[in-house]
Amino acid sequence: MTKLSLREKVGYALGDVASNFYWRIFDLFLLIFYTDVFGLPAAAVGTMMLVARIIDALTDPLMGGLADRTRSRFGKFRPYLLWGIVPLVFAGVLTFTTPDLDVDGKLLWAYATYVFMMLSYTFINVPYGALIGVMTSDSHDRTVLTSFRFIGAFTGGSIVAYLTPELVALLGQGDEVRGWQMTMALYGLVAALLFLITFLSVRERVSPISREQASLWVDIKDLGRNKPWLVLFSLALVIMITITLRASTGTFYLKYYVDRPDLIGAFSMTYMLALMMGAAITPLLTKFMGKKQLMLILMCAVTILSAAFYFIPRDQVLLMFVMQALIGICLGPKSPLVFSMYADTADYSEWHTGRRATAMVFAAAAFSQKLGGALAAALIGWLLGALGYAANQVQTSTSEAGIVMLMTIIPAVFAGLSVLLVRIYPLDEQSVETINLDLASQRAVIGKE
Template structure:
């Protein structure tokens, strides 16, 4: 089995994550403020709806992972979803950002239905895509490189979305924000679909479960629950997603109501994304010299310090806000390629320990925790805003402004420190992974012989 992948295949795999961020970054950065300030749903109702849908969608992840693991086509297990699902996803996203004239209750029903449809479709393509990174190569360093490239494209996509979306809404809507959001999401959806097809055409699956493997879904779940490094990553993903979502979703409110410069959002989040792309690009180099576990702990500690420092930034010190944001981008950029590379390692660990492999389920259950983390973060924001008397498109009270600042500083910092503590549970180092790969390869050779 060839361990080295061509740069064409690595880049072709990675570019799909740019497409995913045409959706994900819009959802994480703009959807809540779209619901409150454009569609006209209260902050409490919007946050409650998004929390509920995230919880429901989180439970669909393992189901879709189980289906993907059991998919058999001439194109492989995971690649076909890159051409089966883009059209339904695009349609659901278009409807999510559509604002029909309905009663207050009707708006809530519409939001529930369309957002759920979009997130389920997103999961149906994203779970197999995540799993694909675990079957392109068995080499841990190649996985770090593949996922490093992937997140360079991801952050580039996020940068493009946050920088261009406000202008696209204005341009495509001609002054009508409702039409602008609808057409902007349609444009991003079409571009994403093209990238998904490109990935399908230029990648190949090389790792498969043992030919005789026949397992039930409950057995896959049981295996994961007894997989110590995977359990650690599960809670790590949950905590990190809370950390990131708190700051990302609060940033629009911070610049609109605290700094009173909403125009700065067009540069603030892209500055983070560009720095994160730089951090992701450095990941394969760093993992050559620093163990993945230690590197993750160092990065999350830096994140906690920089996030705490944000509390003390005066409202007129824009350069300092951007400096800290760029620093956090550099620190958090490597965490995604690190985590996804580690998920693939835990799939190998599971096969080594049990003789069974469930790659998609491994990644699906991991994204379960990410969505749960996002849901918790949005719920925290909605609850805090409600308690502090947030009123959309109006001057905020001192308490409301203080809450927004805490959501940008100390609260995510506390979660970042919790992520450091969780990493003490992760027990796969480079020596252990080398042993696992060697023994798995020996088993495969015995079966061939």
Template sequence: MTVTKQLTWREKISYGVADMGFNFYWTNIATFLLIYYTDVFGISAAAAASMMFTIKIINAFTDPMIGAAADRTRTRWGKFRPYLIWVPLPLACAAVLTYSTPDLSADGKIIWAYGSYLAMMVCYTCINIPYNALSGVLSADPQERSTVNGLRFIFAFAGGTVVTAATPALVHWLGGGNDKLGWQLTMLTWSVFASLLFVLTFLNTRERIVPVAAQQSNVWQDIRDLSQNRPWMALFFLALIIMITITLRTSSAAYYFKYVVQRPELMATFVPAYMLSAAAGASLTPLMTRFVDKKKLMMILMTITAVLSSAFFFVPKDQVWLMFALQIGMGLALGPKSPLAFSMYADTADYNEWRTGRRATAMTFAAATFSQKLGTAIAVAVIGSIFTQLGYVANAVQSAGSQAGIVWLMSFIPAAFALLAVAVMFFYNLDNNKLLQIQADLEARKI
């Protein structure tokens, strides 16, 4: 079997649609979960941020375990595809419980939040990591990987757009004015649609790249290999920093429009505007990588992100059009970063096999998602800490200091992290010529 063969559009699209399903969960978590906990579920910002930080840290450490399990899975359907039909039901149940508000004491609510959120995130990881790894075994062609991941993130951003635009209306409609019931039924709706997309991906994709039959390794060997994989280490810190950048702005946006601009209804179009522009940026990724090396392209995009995010600080609160213009610009800049990063992860898995003779595709992606979750946890902790220090009070008029903190979370703070991401990319050392050499050598070893 030729592992560098071109994939059919049916397979590319079938792979990509699952990421729309993942964003039915992820975008809800990133955009609405914190404000759901503070303004609907009924716990303080400090308690919610502390809980989300703790669960993210715990869940981050489960990622390598799940990656190791996926790498060692043996079924007639492959290593990674079976998780797309094994896990959707448990994930849906955990998600609905997370967005349920039981009649409990304050301490009881905290316990419920910890348990349900942890269950949702572990289930999410059990399906998301094998799905990420699947992109690395569909084809060995670096350009095909860029195309697959570019298409995937078009669907991802489309899913995020639908969620951010429709969720507030669904909560109102399904709940009939009862936000607690509305959130529960809304999450059930998204979960059903996501499960159907996961099954579609399972049915229409194929795993082509497999480790050599004689490969012998254990989990600790996989981790040691990654720790000595310089380009992967650069991507590890890149993912952490970019996730902090994005989460700071995404989680702060609901507070920004509710308390600073005092027009919370704009959230229904503000985040979708970003998602649509990000989808447009993602769609251009395969074209851009034909002319610009992935490393250089990532550095250019993160520099643009830093400039546009900084500019947000100077926008008057009545200049809504300018807020949207900057948000759309950031979407165009950040849209390609996800397909770029995930195709680069697959490249580092090839590099690892070329360097050591061992392949651990799922572990490569799992350890990467570890850094993403750690980045999300740090961002939530930063938000919670700033809100606590500035005296944030839910559903009340905010002080000048609290409003200023929200604006900083939308501008200079994420801009600083975006510039740090640029610095990290100097340590990534795989260019197009090196990748061509690696693929040729790996093909030769299998003859």
């Protein structure tokens, strides 16, 4: 069993640094960009983001099926790191371009460019995520690799969180519309270089035990019979709603409730650094307890801390930063744990059915992530619209209370739901080891034939 080198782990991690020049923008700034810069009503933005992400999410399994069936001298998944660069860069710039149109025209532009953006992201990110399942078959090595990946993700997220407001001001020179467009052009060039480095750094090693290629419909049916994957899909969906609610509402919370918009960059960066710290210590934590047990403890902590955030007075800024950091540390291991567990469910599916569809497993995982983010964004937009939110104005007590609830109690409810889902996840460390040993022996037999 090949152990991954430090060079390969770092090279792979740079791909998620690149991805987060886009994903973290969606989480932290896209909603407030559409309302406060683009000039769209909050409720319309909520609906648009839900519809666009559902359209995109439905294409994830198709992308997974396409990647699983790709044959090239570079492998199944690596080529997409090159093929997807140009569409992603152009889509990012167009999404943050503000044309001189009426509200209906702007909304149509937002639908078209955001769908294009998410489809471009899917085209490169689904194969990138699937690489975890074919770079190594060792469960612990996968956890380490996903920790590197999400250290990269949160590093990219920290850069985006802190620098974006500064870059928009610097590159726009007083023109916020142009500032956003130029910032995304710069991020696109950096992301393109990082994806190229990832392509050159990684290798695909794990081959399926069966060379017979099933149909796309059979792959989807296999997922429907994969109980560990179904539980994990639901868990990732709920946790993503929790994360997106807190991340997207944080900008509104600081701008309108705390009345400190100057702290948005520092607050967001603190959260990203805390997430990165949590991801970094994940391999150490998994040496002392299993992935399921660790996830259970962490999500209990997130539930309690998110609810406690509600009681912080608006003038206790330092306490807000401390609590945000604690929540980030607890949520940081979630990503490496869940994606390592997804790789385990791909092994379970192959062991159970004799067929392997790695990209399909990770594509459907991406579906869960995106759907969770879409539902959270829609909930924010709809609730703010219903409570009378008005962009760039002093908020009413009703809309202000809604912002606070979206930042605290509502995420706590979803975090509590995730605890219940973790409890019914069926794969523990012993069962994963048994599956891996059995698959390894089958591959050894095939190798001798």
